[in-house]
Amino acid sequence: MGSMTDGGVENLKSARKLLLASLEKSKTLVATLEQPGPMFEEINRRLPSLEAAVRPIRAQKEALVAVGGHINRAVVPAAAVLKVFDAIHGLEKSLSDPQSDLPGYLSVLKRLQEALRFLGDNCGMAIQWLDDIVEYLEDNKVADDRYIVYLKKALEVLREWQNEERGHLDGGLLGAALERLENEFRRLLMENSVPLPMPSSSPTVGEQACIAPSPLPVPVIQKLQAILGRLSANDRLEKCISIYVEVRSSNVRASLQALNLDYLEISVSEFNDVQSIEGYIAQWGKHLEFAVKHLFEAEYKLCNDVFERMGLEVSMGCFSRIAAQAGILAFLQFGKTVTESKKDPIKLLKLLDIFASLNKLRLDFNRLFGGSPCAEIQNLTRDLIKRVIEGACEIFGELLVQVELQRQVPPPSDGSVPRLVSFITDYCNRLLSEDYKPMLTQALVIQRSWKQEIFQERLLIDEVLNIIRAIEINLDTWSKAYDDSVLSHFFMMNNHWHLYKHLKGTKLGALLGDSWLREHEQYKEYYSTIYVRESWGKLPALLSREGLILFSGGRATARDLVKKRLKGFNEAFDNMYQKQSSWVVVEKDMRERTCQLIVQAIVPVYRSYMQNYGPLVEQDASSSKYAKYTAQSLEKMLSSLFQPKPVKHGSFRIRQSSGKFTNGITDEGGSPSTVT
Structure with missing residues (x-):
């Protein structure tokens, strides 16, 4: 009984321990159940990841089996793209300085361009396969929705980069490399473009002028060509x-600045006449030829x-x-301004100068500026x-009419050579010179051809003679x-001598002929004789000796007669001298000859x-x-007659036939006036 009791006690102790343990667990459970909030939050936090993790398990078996093939097909091009992308960034370290190693730089740049092209081509394929995967995952609910949204955003960014000329696929590496190459292109040009040194004086450019050699060294040109090839391949x-x-136009402008070409900007309103x-x-002709x-x-x-x-x-x-x-263009605009x-x-002569300059450079213009880009x-x-030819022919065609219109203008009050006469004789000689005759003839031929008219060989000659x-x-x-x-x-004495003297030995004189020249020389002698006889030649008669011998015994009577005759001579001399002291003989030889004739007619008597x-x-x-006068004082006074006044050289301006002219070809002082 005692043994059974002992055994029962042990069993009870064991049961007690189990109950106590169960009681503690129950208490813990009760305590936990009394605080449900934190526990549910933790469960809620972990559920999505858990759900995503187990979703493929929940998907249909067929969908799970097929997704593997889609992934395998997309992984291969995607992996290739990543590999090339890594290679591209590896090339970035190989890009040298184009200035120090241009061939090496171009070689790496070419490889970079090829890699980028491969990247761009395969990137498209990879995007397409990845897009298929996303679509499959979405349709078959194999992946989480948020994950699919993230994949779609990533693919959209890839598409945008690819569509922007693939410039972002390499992170802008190619663009930066090409910009460095453009900078090297500019540097090579600027460092080797030096303005052509100008002569110390205005350039005299003639037929012997040499054509400037290429202003860039051959090695530099070769580098520029290599850079152009690579940049051209990249648009x-x-x-x-x-x-x-x-760079080069700036270089040419710097060369031209030494010529002081400010005058090219002149406008029609800034000058009165040519x-x-x-x-x-x-200067324009020389500078244009030089340029x-x-x-x-x-x-x-x-x-x-x-x-x-x-x-x-x-x-x-x-x-x-x-x-x-x-x-x-500024050179051409200046020529146009002159024509206006x-x-x-x-202006006719200046237009012919412009025509001669352009004609001289005609072959150069056709060769340099003959292409469609020019x-x-x-x-x-x-x-x-066209403006030059039409303007020159128009002025030449009006010359005769303008000379005829001058007849209504009063002659010079000092009897000198009218400005028109001296101007036209010199002018016609210049038109017949080797400088202008060929150009004027060519202009007339071209102008007649525009009108479908035949140019007459003697047109120029006959017009000058007229x-x-x-x-x-x-x-x-x-x-x-x-009067x-x-x-x-x-x-008339003045003008006939002027025509003879200024045309003898000239092209115009040869055209007019020796008989014409002799005729004017004879007219000069004729009018000179009449002039002296009708003016100063009448004075010696006032010093008549008539009656003085008869009164040789009466000094008082003789003295009165001498006084009377001297008084009459002095008055006549003073009046004539005062009147003719304003007259002018421009030609020195003619002036001295005329004064000598007057002295000879008066002083000895x-x-x-x-x-x-x-x-x-x-x-x-x-x-x-x-x-009142001594013979010496008379001779001195007469020898000083007909001195020319300071002249203002000019031209007469072309007017229409109905135009009005100012009063007189020369002014009262003998100075030529411009006809306006």
């Missing part, structure tokens, strides 16, 4: 052309060398832009030539306009008279009234 040729045009810019027109043969010729050759592999259209287009920006100025005979330069040049004949008629008309016949003779009869009045208290 950056236009950027290179812009850089090239900017004479005011005559010097600029002469074409030295600067633009060199740029044309250099464009062909640098852009040789890009094609003729590219090189010509590049050159045309350089020429336009460097200043060729007022009509004037001098259409603007061609059009401006053709327009300028102008000279009109001048002769003008002289006759003007001589009859004087004083003596001044009329003086005027006066000297003899004073020697014989001067003593009768010299001791008289009023002797100074009668013995």
